[in-house]
Amino acid sequence: MPEEKIVKKISVQVNGTAYASEVEPRLLLVQYVRETLGLTGTHVGCDTTNCGACTILMESGGEWKAVKSCTLFAVQADGRKLLTIEGVARGDELHPVQNAFWENHALQCGYCTPGMVMASLGLLARNGSPTEEEVRKGLSGNLCRCTGYQNIVKAVLSASKDIKEKRLPVIP
Amino acid sequence: MNPRRFQYHSPRTLGDALVMLEKYGEEAKVLAGGQSLIPMMKLRLLQPEHVIDLNNIPDLSYIEDRRGSIAIGALARHSDLERSPLIREKLPIIGEAAEQIADQQVRNLGTMAGSACHADPAADWPAVLQALDASFVVRGKDERVVPATQFFRGPFDTVVRQGEIMTEIDVPVPQGDRVGQTYLKFERRAGDFATVGVAAVVCVDGDGAIASGALALSAVAPAAYRATDAEKIMEGKKPTQRLIEEAASAAAAPSSPASDLRGSAEYKKEMARVFVRRALKTALERAGVKL
Ligand SMILES: Cc1cc2nc3c(=O)[nH]c(=O)nc-3n(C[C@H](O)[C@H](O)[C@H](O)COP(=O)(O)OP(=O)(O)OC[C@H]3O[C@@H](n4cnc5c(N)ncnc54)[C@H](O)[C@@H]3O)c2cc1C
Numbered sequence: 001m002p003e004e005k006i007v008k009k010i011s012v013q014v015n016g017t018a019y020a021s022e023v024e025p026r027l028l029l030v031q032y033v034r035e036t037l038g039l040t041g042t043h044v045g046c047d048t049t050n051c052g053a054c055t056i057l058m059e060s061g062g063e064w065k066a067v068k069s070c071t072l073f074a075v076q077a078d079g080r081k082l083l084t085i086e087g088v089a090r091g092d093e094l095h096p097v098q099n100a101f102w103e104n105h106a107l108q109c110g111y112c113t114p115g116m117v118m119a120s121l122g123l124l125a126r127n128g129s130p131t132e133e134e135v136r137k138g139l140s141g142n143l144c145r146c147t148g149y150q151n152i153v154k155a156v157l158s159a160s161k162d163i164k165e166k167r168l169p170v171i172p
Numbered sequence: 173m174n175p176r177r178f179q180y181h182s183p184r185t186l187g188d189a190l191v192m193l194e195k196y197g198e199e200a201k202v203l204a205g206g207q208s209l210i211p212m213m214k215l216r217l218l219q220p221e222h223v224i225d226l227n228n229i230p231d232l233s234y235i236e237d238r239r240g241s242i243a244i245g246a247l248a249r250h251s252d253l254e255r256s257p258l259i260r261e262k263l264p265i266i267g268e269a270a271e272q273i274a275d276q277q278v279r280n281l282g283t284m285a286g287s288a289c290h291a292d293p294a295a296d297w298p299a300v301l302q303a304l305d306a307s308f309v310v311r312g313k314d315e316r317v318v319p320a321t322q323f324f325r326g327p328f329d330t331v332v333r334q335g336e337i338m339t340e341i342d343v344p345v346p347q348g349d350r351v352g353q354t355y356l357k358f359e360r361r362a363g364d365f366a367t368v369g370v371a372a373v374v375c376v377d378g379d380g381a382i383a384s385g386a387l388a389l390s391a392v393a394p395a396a397y398r399a400t401d402a403e404k405i406m407e408g409k410k411p412t413q414r415l416i417e418e419a420a421s422a423a424a425a426p427s428s429p430a431s432d433l434r435g436s437a438e439y440k441k442e443m444a445r446v447f448v449r450r451a452l453k454t455a456l457e458r459a460g461v462k463l
Pocket residue numbers: 048049050201202203204205206207208209210211246272273274275278281282283284285286287289290292294295296297332336337338339363364365366
C-alpha cells in the first residue's frame with residue numbers, strides 16, 4: 001500500500017460551476033461533493049450502493065445519467081459535468097419534479113428526497129412519459145423509510161405531465 | 173467507508189492499460205463500471221495498490237452487428253444493452269436480462285464484461301451468455317477467445333489471468349425461423365441478486381420438434397452452469413408438458429445451492445426446477461409452440 005498520500009488534480013463542472021481540486025484517489029465522489037465542495041444536499045444513507053440517497057447526475061456521451069455517488073471515486077469524475085440537487089431549482093423557482101413532490105406529499109423526513117428527485121430526473125430524461133410500472137422500476141434503487149412510495153410515484157407521474165404540458169426541459 | 177490508499181491510473185489506450193497491468197502485476201485491478209470493485213474495496217475485501225480505470229479508453233462501448241453475431245465492447249453498460257434496438261431485435265434475452273439487473277443507477281455504470289470477470293455466482297450475465305454460446309475475447313500478451321461455457325471456474329474465479337483484459341463479448345444470434353428465448357429471474361425484492369435465474373433459448377423445427385434447447389442457471393451453484401442433461405432430453409422431441417417437467421428436473425439436479433437469507437438449499441433447489449419449467453414454457457411459447 002502506498003504509504004504517502006498521493007493526490008490527483010481533477011477539474012469538474014458541478015451545477016454549471018467549474019471547480020479544480022486535488023483529491024486522494026480513494027476519496028468517494030459523494031465525499032468530494034459534500035465535504036470538499038460543501039454541497040450537502042446530496043446525502044449518504046447506506047454507503048453500500050443500496051439506498052440511492054447519494055444519487056446525482058453525471059453527463060456521459062451527451063446524456064445525463066443517474067449514478068450513486070458513494071460508488072464512484074472523485075477522480076473518475078475528472079473532466080465531467082455533474083448535477084446535484086442544489087442545481088435543480090432556478091433560484092426560488094422549484095423544478096416541476098420538486099414541485100410535484102411538494103404538491104403530492106411525496107416526502108416526510110426528507111432524507112431520501114434529494115436522491116429520489118435526482119433518480120426521477122434520470123428516469124424522465126430517458127423516458128418522458130413513464131407508466132406507473134416504469135416509475136416504480138426506475139426508482140427501485142432508492143429507498144424511503146417514511147412514505148411507502150405511493151406519493152413519490154404519484155409525484156413523478158404528475159411531474160412528467162407537467163413537464164410535457166409546459167414543454168419544459170427535464171434537465172435544468 | 174474508504175478503501176485503502178491506492179494509485180489511480182487512467183490510460184487512454186488499451187495498449188497503455190495492458191502495459192500498466194503488466195508493470196503492477198498482482199497489485200493492480202482493472203476498473204470498469206466499479207459497481208462490484210468499489211463496494212469490495214470499500215469493505216476492504218480487495219485492496220489493490222493500483223487501480224487502472226478503463227473508462228477513458230475510447231471506442232469500447234460498442235454494440236455492433238457482425239452478421240450472424242453481435243459484438244459487445246468491454247465498456248457497454250447494462251443500461252446500453254437494456255436500451256439497444258439492435259439487441260431488442262436480435263438478442264431480446266439480453267435486453268430482458270439487462271433490465272432485471274440491480275437498478276437504474278447501477279445499470280448506468282456496470283458493464284457486461286465486468287460482471288463476467290467478477291463472476292459472482294448469482295450474477296445474471298454468466299447464465300445468459302452461456303445459454304447463448306457466447307465467447308469472450310481476452311487480451312494480454314496475446315489475444316485469446318474463450319467460450320463462455322469454459323470461462324467460469326467457481327465463485328469469483330474465471331480463466332482470466334493476471335495481466336489480461338476482456339475486450340469484447342461475441343454473441344451468436346440464434347438461427348432458425350422459430351426461436352424463443354427468455355431470462356427468468358426469481359428475486360426476493362426489487363434489484364436484488366437472483367435466488368435463481370434461468371436462461372432458456374430454444375429453436376423449433378418445421379415439424380414442431382425442439383431442434384435445440386439451451387438452458388443455463390445462475391445462483392444455484394458455485395458458478396452458473398449449462399444444464400446439458402436437460403438439453404439432451406429435449407433434443408429432437410415434440411414439446412409437451414411432460415417433457416418440460418422432465419427437462420426441469422434434470423436441469424435442477426446438478427444444482428448445489430447454499431442456504432442463506434434468500435432461502436434454504438432445499439427450497440432453492442425446488443425453485444430452480446420450478447423456474448426452469450416456467451422459463452422453458454415461455455421460451456417455447458415465444459417460438460410459436462402452443463402448449
Ligand atoms: C446494489 C447492487 C445490485 C446489484 N445487482 C445485481 C444483479 O441483480 N445482477 C447482477 O448480475 N449483478 C448485480 N450487481 C453487480 C453489477 O452488475 C456490476 O456492475 C457487475 O457485477 C460488475 O461490473 P462492473 O463493470 O461494475 O465491474 P467492476 O466493478 O469495475 O469490476 C469487477 C471485477 O472485474 C474486473 N474487471 C472489470 N472489467 C474487466 C475487464 N474488461 N477485463 C478484465 N477484468 C475486468 C475488475 O478488476 C474487478 O475485479 C449489483 C451491484 C450492486 C452494487
